[in-house]
Amino acid sequence: MNKKVLVTGGAGYIGSHVVCKLGEAGYDVVVYDNCSTGSPQAVLHGELIIGDLKDSERLSQVFRQHQFTAVLHFAASLNVPESVAHPLDYYANNTRNTLNLLRCCSNMGVNQIIFSSTAAVYGQPETSPVTESTPTEPINPYGRSKLSCEWLIRDYAKASDLRYVILRYFNVAGAEPGGRLGQMAKEASHLIRVTCDAALKRKLGVKIFGTDFPTPDGTAIRDYIHVEDLAAAHLDALAYLEQGNESQILNCGYGQGYSVREVIERVKVISGVDFPVIETERRPGDPACVIAGADKIRKLLGWQPKYNDLDQIVYTTLAWEKHQQDLMVTSSTYGFGVPNVVWAS
Template sequence: MTKILVTGGAGYIGSHTVKKLGEAGYEIVIYDNLSTGSAAAILYGKLYEGELNDKQCLSKVFEQHSFDAVIHFAASISVPESLEQPLNYYSNNTSNVINILQCCKKFNVNQFVFSSTAAVYGEVQDFPVEESSPTLPINPYGKSKLMSESIIRDYAQASELQYVILRYFNVAGADSSGKIGQMGQKAAHLIKVGCDAALGIRASASIYGTDYPTKDGTGIRDYIHVEDLATAHVDALKYLEQEPTSQILNCGYGTGYSVKEVFSKIKEISGVDFPVVETSRREGDPACVIASGKKIREVIGWNPQHNSLDEIVRSALAWEQKKLKQLNPV
């Protein structure tokens, strides 16, 4: 049985991927500090609680298990926070990649799947975004991830490491079975914010910028269902097992929705006309980012099953409703 180390496997995307890996029959070890993740979200595998900058602890986990591959999620992901705390982002997102790769080298682990981001592209001029598009990140979050990509690529050139780097677009939604979803208390994903506003958890939802050069003045993003993204990681792992050629792949559907369109969909599905506050742009936010998903389909055979804003919103709203009922049982 193939044994996988999943760093950040208790987090939002990590836990959904762990579920998919478990269902596919992989043996899983999760390494997470639980700063934003939750042990309750782990449905398969064994959890080790630890920090990635604790080299002794990390090395001990590698030593205790003979890993065939690593899927690395653990990272800080907030663009506004990265502007306020850039050193934390370069430390957590970039330096810690070196720690993991040093363990891979020491314990001869040569398959690596990395969680990257569309933020590496920056202010995109042409759509849809191809993997060959210029990488000019405009915030420390995107820069920290692009640096990590460079480190992985350089190490691969000097070793037997084979990798798949997955550049995510905007992830949303929840497990269709209702078992897991977004657990983070400080999560600021747009669809979660809208669902919280619809359920009265937040007083309102905000639109940061209504003067972008887009169809309605608000930012446009390519939203991907978290289950499809989790499947992409399993597909990437299977690809490396069969065809060990390193790849960089976009994870998106190729369809963009504006902030106003997303909030309108949440209002439609929830039946709640929640307040929306329009305010100024946030520094570091590009106007529009839409993925080309052609390469990932062709290279690793990714076949998304949840390509629908309606389905994404319904699953996210159902999950938030479930959490609310658990907190306030009748």
């Protein structure tokens, strides 16, 4: 039987890496993305349909045209400070649109979903590392909107035959080592991407938002996971559901934290560039320390990360960003072809 899967947000950073692995594994992939932050050029396998999840009629049409065996749901807004400033937009784009997607799954009998969630649902945890049983107490609208999505999925699963794997990401970074994929959003705010931009002279420097956190060097600590390892976790999760296993919530991280200062220092060393660092006040909604307890995903899915190393993450990010910088003149002159695209009418 041909396995056809729908990937929402599959033109984005994480989604595109998963689409690539799905295609290489033999899946028939349909990507549904409005490309507001994603890029058509990042979709290396399958068919790309340009559309928005808020367009229920268009989304229903896509479900009717295809017989999906599973849905992988990445499409979302994910900037914490932006969510604080525009909470209604986040509940609309994240929570409401997930509801639209679940209605389509219900109407068309699609009973397997993998959901892209976040460590932001834990808020400011009192203990570290955080496990899947750590209380979920998000401290910003982004985290609350994603937790609301989790509740929708879990409640619907109790009332139906839907089975799910909810993957709670920690801080995702890095790029595909072969140079085919990486972070393509122009205004990406991830620390490692921003710091690599500074090393490549695309930014004047890097800001540290808060130096008075209760951490050893006063800056926030995060668990960074390479995007390729995260993508592999999605295929492991899909195989797990296909085998008829029960629903799960799983952390995706390495269990190793690095402070903002440590990350900046590694980028300086690896790039050989000493760029300016500006210390400023904390941003609203930023917790001090979030590190993953990720034993469950290794045991349950047999997940075996290959890039569990900060230097590997930095090396691949720098290589990708340098490659993109070198392509800027060529792309602006000649452009890129975009095959297999269907535009929403």
